[in-house]
Amino acid sequence: MTDRIRIDLGERGYDVLLGPGALRAARHHPALSGARRHAVLADANVLRLHRSRVADVLDGPGLAGPPIEIPEGERAKSFATLEQVLGQMLDLELERGDAVLAIGGGVTGDLAGLAAALYKRGMDVIQVPTTLLAMADSSVGGKTAINMPQGKNLIGTFHQPSLVIADFGFLDTLPERERQAGFAEIVKAALIGDRDFFERLEKSGRDGLTAAQLQAHLKTAITFKAGIVAADEREAGQRALLNLGHTFGHALESEAGGALLHGEAVAAGLALAFDYSARLGLCPEKDAARVRAYLELAGLRTRLPDLPGAPFSATAMLDRMRHDKKNSGGHIRLVLAHGIGNAFIHDQADAADLLNFLKDQIQ
Ligand SMILES: NC(=O)c1ccc[n+]([C@@H]2O[C@H](COP(=O)([O-])OP(=O)(O)OC[C@H]3O[C@@H](n4cnc5c(N)ncnc54)[C@H](O)[C@@H]3O)[C@@H](O)[C@H]2O)c1
Incomplete structure (x- = not known):
């Protein structure tokens, strides 16, 4: 159907x-x-x-x-x-x-x-x-x-x-690697604003996703995006939430020089966004751990040393993030989360703290 x-x-x-x-x-x-x-x-x-x-x-x-x-x-x-x-x-x-x-x-x-x-x-x-x-x-x-x-x-x-x-x-x-990478954008929708959807994803596990389950998950993800786009077509406000994982992800993707697929970079970026939120005390540690565990279960690598294109340089990544088009007024803008399904825009990320965080992640 x-x-x-x-x-x-x-x-x-x-x-x-x-x-x-x-x-x-x-x-x-x-x-x-x-x-x-x-x-x-x-x-x-x-x-x-x-x-x-x-x-x-x-x-x-x-x-x-x-x-x-x-x-x-x-x-x-x-x-x-x-x-x-x-x-x-x-x-x-x-x-x-x-x-x-x-x-x-x-x-x-x-x-x-x-x-x-x-x-x-x-x-x-x-x-x-x-x-x-x-x-x-x-x-x-x-x-x-x-x-x-x-x-x-x-x-x-x-x-x-x-x-x-x-x-x-x-x-x-579609090659399996591409399919897995694409799955990251479905998970992203759940992480931004739909905790129930994330729980349904967790329940459906990694293997044996039927066509009907895939269709249902895609429909939820697209409907979620449709709501955000309808409310803010040109990203004056909340559409920026759709960039969860993307500021870290784009930096990784560019640094990997073609070794990392976009969706793979986004998956690692989602894990980083949750870990950084937890580090700032904005998100429960257990939510960050749950996000990472689910992405890994879905076949998406989240630890920077394990990614194609590693090793990464924290300084080079930060430099990429400084040039991200979502920034304004010279500040690094990140999408972070108060928990699974509760993302928000953080306008003034501290560059020095971010650098230390990235250094910790790279080891
Ligand atoms: N416009 C947006 O809102 C938006 C959102 C997310 C990502 N993007 C962009 O999307 C791009 C990534 O998209 P992608 O992951 O689809 O990459 P892609 O378009 O490069 O496709 C991935 C690979 O799969 C192959 N392929 C495509 N369809 C296939 C099929 N049915 N069977 C076999 N092989 C097939 C392609 O030839 C390619 O090698 C990035 O450039 C990213 O910036 C844009």
Whole structure:
């Protein structure tokens, strides 16, 4: 069965179709059938593995031309690839009444979303997430970005999709490591604001998550994010909570130079955020320990020396955190927690204390 989750943003509102038959269910959706033509921007890997699945959905409406392939991996989120993609879109003579179908993980979604936002001052994008991470998080909410040498996601815009099609058929080919990494963003939703959800995750254990359980967990995570995005689309306030684990995580991801997947970095970042909260006396130690234990049970490594890309430098990590785009007024802004399901924004982290904390964690 396909779930339909509404992202309530007034005239920019849209549906998320989620489940095993989402692509089929989307065929007659007005956001898909209403576009004049479609241009496919797809992760090269996904295109190779799922060409027939994708062809299926494009049967009805017109395809603007051959798919535009996006090289796989984080490096595709660059100015060079963006320029190439925009050039190919111009070659296809896309018009503003056409729509881009972004088929792939978070990298494709972020890049294609930005290309769609910029192309002739904006055209529709339909997100077709193919990783667990992209289904749980990145395809919903309208953040698009590319990376710069100074850090991740520093150049971007908000551009909401007109539809999200999260079809579980794609997950059949997703490597286990990617699946585990994506799970971190589901856990993140629970840790921010839904303790009951965290307890349900704990109960469902590590192995043998059925498709129905996965769908239920994804639905909860997306619905949770939808509520936050609807209340604060452009991150003027509480949307920043969705960055739990990400300030530490982005620093780790950048320092690891490609060895660490985004979701893996987020998982370690979640554990760090809870440990740091406990160190400041803001969160019970037992909650921090429980978060770490669950992430490890889910196959996500949380101890810095165990992570791909280790050893890390505390000074280099702190330097990355100082450049995080969420900071303001020269202060490091962190999302911390008073407990599981109770995250809050901490605006004035003490850099010297943070450095000592990181040094302790690195040993
Ligand atoms: N915009 C947002 O709100 C937001 C939120 C979270 C993360 N992100 C971004 O998302 C990115 C990470 O996304 P990701 O983890 O999906 O990474 P990804 O897009 O790099 O995909 C991971 C890998 O899986 C492959 N792949 C994708 N779908 C597959 C499938 N169905 N079968 C087999 N292989 C498949 C890809 O080719 C790639 O090698 C980061 O750049 C991060 O910054 C954005």
